[in-house]
């Protein structure tokens with residue numbers, strides 16, 4: 115593939131962009147708090163704040179102190195009041211091909227009905243509501259209904275097990291659960307209610323369950339427990355479509371979102387109201403260069419993750435934008451296009467959706483991009499993708515090869531790619547380009563957004579120079595930062611604020627290149643030390659994926675008596691390429707050539723699949739266990755545990 119070192123948006127793109135120069139960066143640098151106050155003033159406040167930031171109880175921040183507002187009113191009421199009721203809020207495309215169009219006025223009405231239904235079940239301000247749903251429009255409706263009455267939601271990704279769901283319900287002491295009979299996944303119904311029933315065996319706090327009917331009679335009968343379970347369609351439409359928004363303090367809890375830490379117990383990350391919405395809306399608007407009158411924006415993440423919370427629900431709705439929600443997987447055609455067995459199905463659903471709806475902004479993850487690369491360019495090339503203007507990436511470092519592929523085959527060589535670094539804990543984007551301003555480099559997330567301050571530090575906590583590598587830390591509080599871990603303030607301090615006193619430690623390694631641009635290197639536990647040389651798994655994976663025979667790669671550092679750690683590589687070959695000892699040697703040498711002989715993998719296995727979590731993250735811990743010859747422990751979080759013996763055979767055979 116042609117080499118691409120830097121990319122700048124076209125003159126036309128720049129001329130139409132919201133931000134065309136660096137003045138916003140300069141304003142934020144000159145007075146950070148005034149800058150964030152200006153962003154917050156774009157929201158509707160019931161009462162103004164008295165102080166932008168109270169950091170006196172650090173690391174517990176209070177933003178927009180004494181300010182009062184309601185998130186759902188900012189996402190709905192004000193747009194309808196401004197005459198935008200007929201604008202589409204969501205286009206919904208179900209996996210089978212069913213479609214719904216929901217305007218702001220319709221969403222506004224349904225949210226108020228659902229809010230009244232929750233009130234009728236006894237839900238009050240400050241309560242917690244668990245949500246366990248497929249990607250259907252009732253999911254954002256449920257979240258906004260909670261926000262409207264001041265209840266905090268805790269969305270649990272619909273791919274989680276009964277045990278994971280009940281753990282999260284128990285920790286949050288949720289009173290009500292909102293769920294569905296099931297959703298469509300990989301061309302078939304995937305039932306949820308049975309999992310819910312299992313989970314609720316051990317959750318005494320749940321009094322009522324609202325169940326959306328997505329599947330209906332098509333599948334197994336659904337057990338509805340008398341007095342506890344209520345069909346959404348029996349209850350919600352009967353309520354008045356008028357429910358005044360609860361007046362919330364800027365620091366009232368908006369939601370909990372559980373994420374895994376280093377211990378087995380998931381952390382309930384707490385996000386509050388005013389600061390969270392300010393930064394979610396700000397970043398969504400400027401990083402995607404949003405033009406809400408004309409854009410059709412699609413974030414292809416699941417709402418069960420923070421990406422969906424901030425960039426399918428709260429950011430886009432606060433900005434009055436038209437979004438797309440797609441229920442299913444990228445390799446499932448609509449029912450009418452399904453021919454032959456599953457293996458023969460067309461793999462162009464994403465590109466078909468973009469062509470049909472005229473999507474202008476697309477936000478997806480590197481793991482998806484590498485899967486598309488593996489499937490081949492014929493799929494995007496068969497669809498008209500000329501509506502696209504900006505492409506986003508999130509969730510892991512995007513290797514330059516995937517960046518260039520995304521840019522070339524999806525973006526038609528014309529779209530800026532915004533690589534956005536952030537975390538469940540940060541609530542919104544932190545490091546990302548502004549597409550008309552930043553000179554983009556494939557593989558670099560560029561620099562901090564206006565109003566965000568980051569530094570890379572060494573082991574002793576000393577800032578490193580440019581160029582240089584170190585631990586990524588955030589040096590000043592930011593509006594959408596987590597306010598703590600639910601029920602465990604000490605764990606919040608220990609996890610994020612103790613490794614480098616006075617700094618938020620993100621857990622990621624990064625480097626500055628000679629221009630001071632930031633390159634994320636992955637979690638520090640993925641950084642290897644080979645003979646005293648610091649090497650990132652990501653850099654080596656990038657080098658492997660750079661080879662034309664390789665579709666996807668994962669690298670781990672395994673213990674080695676001589677060198678400390680040695681590199682074990684696992685690669686998936688592209689379609690049509692055959693594994694051979696010659697190719698194995700060639701791939702190892704390729705890394706040596708691209709990075710350095712010290713980076714040459716000690717061993718390299720060609721495997722049919724990599725162990726991934728349901729959210730698509732490669733489970734390097736499992737690969738490390740395999741590479742070190744240990745028996746594999748818990749594989750329940752794997753999307754597909756059956757691949758473990760297959761990988762082991764490839765490794766040993």
Ligand code: WT7
Pocket residue numbers: 373419420421507508509510511512533534535536537538539559620621622634635636637
């Ligand atoms: C971790 C956070 C952000 C929402 C989805 C993931 C990694 C995230 C990038 C990026 C390199 C990235 C980091 C971070 N990460 N975005 N653009 N480049 N790494 O949220 O599950 O909380 O994971 O994802 O390692 O710490 P999460």
